[in-house]
Amino acid sequence: MIPGKADGAFEPLPDRGFHFSCHKSVACFNVCCRDLHLVLTPYDVLRLKNACAMDSSSFLEEHTTTETDPGWRIPVVKLKMSDDPLRSCPFVRQEGCSIYEDRPGACRTYPLGRASRRSAQGDGPQIEEKYFIVRESHCLGFGQEKRWTVPEWLEDQGLTVYNPWNDRWMEFLSRYRPGLRNPSEAQWRMFYLACYSLDRFREFVFRTRLFSLIQIPEERVERIRRSEEELLAFAFEWLGFSIFGDRLFALKPGSVDDARP
Numbered sequence: 001m002i003p004g005k006a007d008g009a010f011e012p013l014p015d016r017g018f019h020f021s022c023h024k025s026v027a028c029f030n031v032c033c034r035d036l037h038l039v040l041t042p043y044d045v046l047r048l049k050n051a052c053a054m055d056s057s058s059f060l061e062e063h064t065t066t067e068t069d070p071g072w073r074i075p076v077v078k079l080k081m082s083d084d085p086l087r088s089c090p091f092v093r094q095e096g097c098s099i100y101e102d103r104p105g106a107c108r109t110y111p112l113g114r115a116s117r118r119s120a121q122g123d124g125p126q127i128e129e130k131y132f133i134v135r136e137s138h139c140l141g142f143g144q145e146k147r148w149t150v151p152e153w154l155e156d157q158g159l160t161v162y163n164p165w166n167d168r169w170m171e172f173l174s175r176y177r178p179g180l181r182n183p184s185e186a187q188w189r190m191f192y193l194a195c196y197s198l199d200r201f202r203e204f205v206f207r208t209r210l211f212s213l214i215q216i217p218e219e220r221v222e223r224i225r226r227s228e229e230e231l232l233a234f235a236f237e238w239l240g241f242s243i244f245g246d247r248l249f250a251l252k253p254g255s256v257d258d259a260r261p
Contacts, residue, residue, distance in 0.1 A: 021144035051102035
């Protein structure tokens with residue numbers, strides 16, 4: 001997920017690192033914040049809606065569009081651009097990004113691209129990742145003196161927090177294969193609710209009999225109640241249970257077998 005223009009080219013990342021800096025003195029400042037086709041991950045939405053002091057439903061309605069891939073049927077949430085001739089990001093200002101501390105993971109990664117996969121090595125599954133340069137004709141940031149290694153860039157941009165969340169989400173998506181498993185419309189609605197509309201998912205969790213049907217430690221229930229990140233982690237597990245049949249939760253004695261939506 002790379003926010004960029006169609007003229008972007010992918011280049012190998014030099015072993016010695018890369019030069020890059022983006023600030024007001026660079027002539028192309030804010031140009032990369034226009035005409036984006038920026039896919040938002042669930043963690044992106046969580047951070048953005050809190051930065052805007054909005055509930056999930058209001059944020060999704062005002063700032064996103066949802067597309068459904070006709071082949072995969074997976075709902076894809078994208079950031080809605082402003083209705084101006086440049087199709088600017090709604091959060092960009094003359095002085096820069098107004099929600100910089102909570103900007104999406106793709107914005108943080110740029111000008112790098114990242115490919116990742118989970119592989120079984122050593123003590124268990126590990127994330128393998130590869131980075132490359134995304135070079136666009138308008139970007140003058142590569143001409144700056146500041147040199148970065150990949151670990152330095154990841155730490156500076158806050159990606160050591162974002163990447164693990166987004167990897168969990170991508171791992172979930174990678175398991176879906178059209179034709180092998182065909183979730184119902186109700187399951188796709190639950191997918192959207194759990195991934196993006198976290199406030200409504202909280203209502204589902206705590207206003208239904210869910211926790212009376214599955215076995216889950218009370219201390220974790222309280223963490224889910226208090227923390228949106230705990231709620232999102234539970235949402236991913238619930239989707240694995242309800243869509244893929246993962247045996248992540250045991251039903252309580254006496255509960256019905258159709259506890260899954």
